[in-house]
Amino acid sequence: MDLIDRHGRVATDLRVSLTDRCNLRCQYCMPAEGLDWLPTDATLTDDELNRLIRIGVEMLGIRDVRFTGGEPLLRRSLPSIVATTKALPSRPRTAMTSNGLGLKHTARALAEAGLDRVNISLDTTDPATFEKITRRNRLHDVLDGLEAAHEAGLRPVKVNAVLLRGINDHEAPDLLRWCMEHGYELRFIEQMPLDAQHGWNREAMVTADETLDLLGRHFRLTGLDGRGSAPAEKFLVDDGPHTVGIIGSVTKPFCGDCNRVRLTADGQIMNCLFAREESDLRAPMRAGASDAEIADRWIAAMATKLPGHGIDDPTFLQSDRPMSAIGG
Numbered sequence: 001m002d003l004i005d006r007h008g009r010v011a012t013d014l015r016v017s018l019t020d021r022c023n024l025r026c027q028y029c030m031p032a033e034g035l036d037w038l039p040t041d042a043t044l045t046d047d048e049l050n051r052l053i054r055i056g057v058e059m060l061g062i063r064d065v066r067f068t069g070g071e072p073l074l075r076r077s078l079p080s081i082v083a084t085t086k087a088l089p090s091r092p093r094t095a096m097t098s099n100g101l102g103l104k105h106t107a108r109a110l111a112e113a114g115l116d117r118v119n120i121s122l123d124t125t126d127p128a129t130f131e132k133i134t135r136r137n138r139l140h141d142v143l144d145g146l147e148a149a150h151e152a153g154l155r156p157v158k159v160n161a162v163l164l165r166g167i168n169d170h171e172a173p174d175l176l177r178w179c180m181e182h183g184y185e186l187r188f189i190e191q192m193p194l195d196a197q198h199g200w201n202r203e204a205m206v207t208a209d210e211t212l213d214l215l216g217r218h219f220r221l222t223g224l225d226g227r228g229s230a231p232a233e234k235f236l237v238d239d240g241p242h243t244v245g246i247i248g249s250v251t252k253p254f255c256g257d258c259n260r261v262r263l264t265a266d267g268q269i270m271n272c273l274f275a276r277e278e279s280d281l282r283a284p285m286r287a288g289a290s291d292a293e294i295a296d297r298w299i300a301a302m303a304t305k306l307p308g309h310g311i312d313d314p315t316f317l318q319s320d321r322p323m324s325a326i327g328g
């Protein structure tokens with residue numbers, strides 16, 4: 001059975017949040033004091049998590065599994081969860097979105113466990129700007145993590161950056177130059193209304209077109225075709241070989257091609273990052289539901305996926321769950 005919605009889209013890409021906790025406090029994501037984290041007994045155990053991933057892959061057509069959070073590296077059992085996922089007969093592609101803190105120590109183990117790729121979030125290479133955005137003085141740890149990922153063969157190492165007006169937008173060309181020098185693939189992501197503080201503001205957001213314009217003053221950018229279900233519009237930089245991606249989640253939504261589904265750390269299925277409803281798989285699982293019953297619930301949860309997220313619409317209502325608790 002496929003995870004198909006009423007608009008004909010099929011979800012094959014599962015984003016699994018391993019924890020809602022994070023060791024950074026990025027200002028566009030959460031407040032300085034952090035959030036009320038999920039209690040331990042609400043969080044899926046490794047066995048529960050592995051079971052849901054197996055049902056998704058073996059029964060529901062999931063081909064890609066991305067581990068995220070919160071910060072996925074905070075889950076100590078991550079290498080074992082990756083290995084269990086990779087050992088499934090169809091050997092799904094595995095990836096992780098991480099802030100890179102501590103990756104220096106785990107990159108090799110993760111590669112050996114079967115992790116294929118990583119996306120590391122990095123908005124600046126300036127220590128002062130890094131501290132301003134993340135409220136932590138940990139830039140050096142992220143840079144070490146990036147290097148370790150590259151050396152461990154978790155390639156292509158992609159870097160995700162969010163531009164904030166007046167804070168790091170002027171650094172965009174330097175960040176691209178730095179990523180190209182280090183062999184990392186940079187993608188800029190428009191800031192989305194996913195922060196716990198509900199402080200997002202459409203006017204303050206640096207749009208994909210603005211980013212393109214900012215970069216275009218320093219580099220020759222040639223658009224590449226064939227985005228498919230990938231969110232980034234890709235551009236060749238100065239005739240290649242390096243590329244840069246720009247993800248216009250707000251101004252150039254790609255909902256019509258979306259192939260994603262999200263599993264939160266407490267076992268809820270969210271059929272969209274901006275969904276206002278979630279479907280609980282944890283309660284039935286803990287009440288003894290069979291694999292087939294859980295799969296049926298999951299299929300039903302996907303059917304109602306809306307055609308679009310509507311962020312750019314004045315009537316848009318932000319979800320109660322912030323990005324860190326959904327799994328970015």
Ligand code: SAM
Nearest residue numbers: 029069070071097098099121160191192194328
């Ligand atoms: N902790 C991990 C990390 O830093 O990559 C994974 C979770 S984090 C929520 C995933 C991605 O979401 C990061 O690249 C982060 O920059 C991005 N993100 C968080 N809040 C965002 C927002 N309001 N708009 C756009 N991207 C956001």
